[in-house]
Amino acid sequence: MEASVFQYHKEEDTVDIQSFQGEKQKLIQPTSLKDPKLEKLKETLVSWINNTLKPEHIVAQSLEEDLFDGLVLHHLLSRLAGVHLPVEEMALTSTAQIRKLEVILEELDKRLGLQDSSQIKWNVKLIHSKDLLATIHLLVAMVRCFQPELDLPNVKVEVVVVEVNKSGIKSEVQMEVLTEESNAGADSVSNTEREDPIEQLLKLEAHKVNTVKQAILHFVNQNMLTMGLQVADMDRQFADGVILLLLIGQLEGFFIPLHDFNLTPVNHSEMIHNVTLALDLLNDTGLQVSSVEPQDIVSQDVAATLKVLYALFKKHNGKREEELNNQNYKES
Structure with missing residues (x-):
């Protein structure tokens, strides 16, 4: 395929509260967004994507901007699991992108062995809306499944959980684990084994x-x-x-x-x-x-x-x- 280089234009994150009425929405706190460990995790995941898709000449620059339409996830699934889904290569409309993501995520969830829906921290709506938290959770799960030897930094972030209902908006702050922590001794052995x-x-x-x-x-x-x-x-x-x-x-x-x-x-x-x-x-x-x-x-x-x-x-x-x-x- 032709080389596809994604351009990333940084915009202020906005949240359409009405679209999440009756649901709980998690948002990473601004202070956590600046955490060097989170930045390192994002860089590692982008590098992993680009190394995996190098033969396809696909280059990603941003987790938020480059995965929402399903193109990158489609090619990752093909390269990592040998799965070729009957979906269009380029989904240009929002409807087509959502339809493509539905097929891809259904297959990915099976490959990741996530039968219990409570274990799944992403969905079509979140990925398509460029939700960073859900996107990272999905990519970390893919790394753990398909390339477990890849070192990921241990990262926790502070999130605000927003729930909208008829009586108003309820929110609370929680800590969310993006990558599982292990003790230093275990890390040392693990790193030696993976070297x-x-x-x-x-x-x-x-x-x-x-x-x-x-x-x-x-x-x-x-x-x-x-x-x-x-x-x-x-x-x-x-x-x-x-x-x-x-x-x-x-x-x-x-x-x-x-x-x-x-x-x-x-x-x-x-x-x-x-x-x-x-x-x-x-x-x-x-x-x-x-x-x-x-x-x-x-x-x-x-x-x-x-x-x-x-x-x-x-x-x-x-x-x-x-x-x-x-x-x-x-x-x-």
Whole structure:
């Protein structure tokens, strides 16, 4: 699809009290809106959306402004759960947007395993009205379900609960948990367990790092043998993206047309193009390599190169990975 870049225009939040008559409406207090932890959570969720939808060339900038029409949620559901719903791509009218959200949220609630309606803190009306609180609750639930290893800051916000009835307006202030808290000890263990395997590896002794690198190098050369290619210097030979593209094609069983990349790149721009294509192909095949940008590979960043190769190694060489892990940690 064409690149869709959403423009965000900041406006003052307004609440139509009449539209919520007979209901309870929660609004985040202005002081909590300025909480750095809430800002960090919003930034993390936007980054997660953009990383997930990078192959779709969809870029979100604001949780409030970019999710209300269902486009982003539709593509997230497709990428994360492989669900393709019979809804229109671009819903331009309010009626069409609401109808699209109804289909998407019904399917999402099923995928999130929320059978009890009391657990659901969002609905079509809230999402479509750009309710920040409901939107964050929905995205946090999606992260917990589809990418639980993603670190989210612990955030509580102060909300005012407004209830409108015939006798007038009743309000009270409450604390609302956006992300569940855990004790520091549990956090420490959890973070260690979730840390990227390559980041853990690079903290070990040099001989252990070399052992793993040699095992991955052997795996690479085994798969490049039929093409008459051999890698001797892992740190440098992947920098231009050529061997990486050929390796991905060999492992995944598809041919990458030669006109799609530069077989003999002569400058930085051509190398960046090759590596960007390689990372996009990995995303398309379901391999998401965390915290790696094309520039990292081109600049011969050892950790970044290892992360990409380890992801391929892990997917295509499961038995050897188990042996590798046993060898790597038996002395720890």
